[in-house]
Amino acid sequence: MTKSTARRLAVSIAAVLIILGVGSYYLWQQEQHPPAQLTLYGNIDIREVNLSFNVPGRIKRMLVEEGDKTVPGQRLAVLEQDRFIDRVAAARAQLEKQQAVVKELETGSRPEEIKKAWAEKEAAEIAFSNAQRIYSRRLTLVHTEAVSEETADDAREVRDRAAANLEAARQVWQLAVKGPRQEDIQAAQAEARALAAALALAQEDLKDTEIQAPAAGTIRVRIQEPGAIVTLGEPVYSLALKNPVWVRAYVSEPNLGRIYPGMPVEIFTDGYPEYPFQGQIGFISPTAEFTPKTVQTPAVRTSLVYRFRVIIANPDERLRQGMPVTLIIHLKKHPKSHS
Structure with a gap:
């Protein structure tokens, strides 16, 4: 072995030892001083309801349009009622x-x-x-x-x-x-x-000739028009509910023990990064699964994660179905152990 070859080998070994030493020190620092916050990623989930008549008949009136807001009990559509009245x-x-x-x-x-x-x-x-x-x-x-x-x-x-x-x-x-x-x-x-x-x-049956809004929400799709004959259960409107609104997110196994139900969370959207929504962790899945491709995370796609849900306290019209969001969980604000 020549002197130059031996020198290069020694330099390579020293570099590897330095990298291993720095990595070990970094991991030791992480264990001794864990990060003050946990950053995760997820998507907005909004429940939708397909509204239909509970009896067949011909539609007489459609009372709302796409984008209209609804309140519980509001009349949305009416069938022809003469035969039901008789x-x-x-x-x-x-x-x-x-x-x-x-x-x-x-x-x-x-x-x-x-x-x-x-x-x-x-x-x-x-x-x-x-x-x-x-x-x-x-x-x-x-x-x-x-x-x-x-x-x-x-x-x-x-x-x-x-x-x-x-x-x-x-x-x-x-x-x-x-x-x-x-x-x-x-x-x-x-x-x-x-x-x-x-x-x-x-x-x-006479009462079922009307469709009433089951909850507050927004008409997402108007499917039928007056004069159409609809069968039992055929969709007439699609209603996006105002509540509940939550975030579907995923956490890796190493971080699973750092979150728990009821933990406060800040939710940031790309469109309004300066306006965080407030929420708290609700459901945490007991079983692991593969990270969905719709969730943008820096982790490897094939890694196993646990799904959890963040309930948003005061959602407004800026949140849309499927919108990507960033979750910030301030770990130092919460005790390490909890019941």
């Missing part, structure tokens, strides 16, 4: 009719009906008594041959019919006194309940 009216009429039947059964016989049944029973008793007397007299005359047997048979038939009428009149009077059977009342009440349920369903 169904409600028909169901209500059937229920009222059945309720009258139930009331009549529950009330029982009126005093006038009982008196009428009693009078008819009394008349039937008198008619039977007269028929029985006539038959007895003619039967006696038959023995003396004053009248024919045929005449006595006719009197007996009249007597039998009077007896049957008397029994029927007695049954009518007894039913009038007792009133309707409990089974009949219960059957009528059950029918009334079924009709009440049918009316409630018809009213619910």
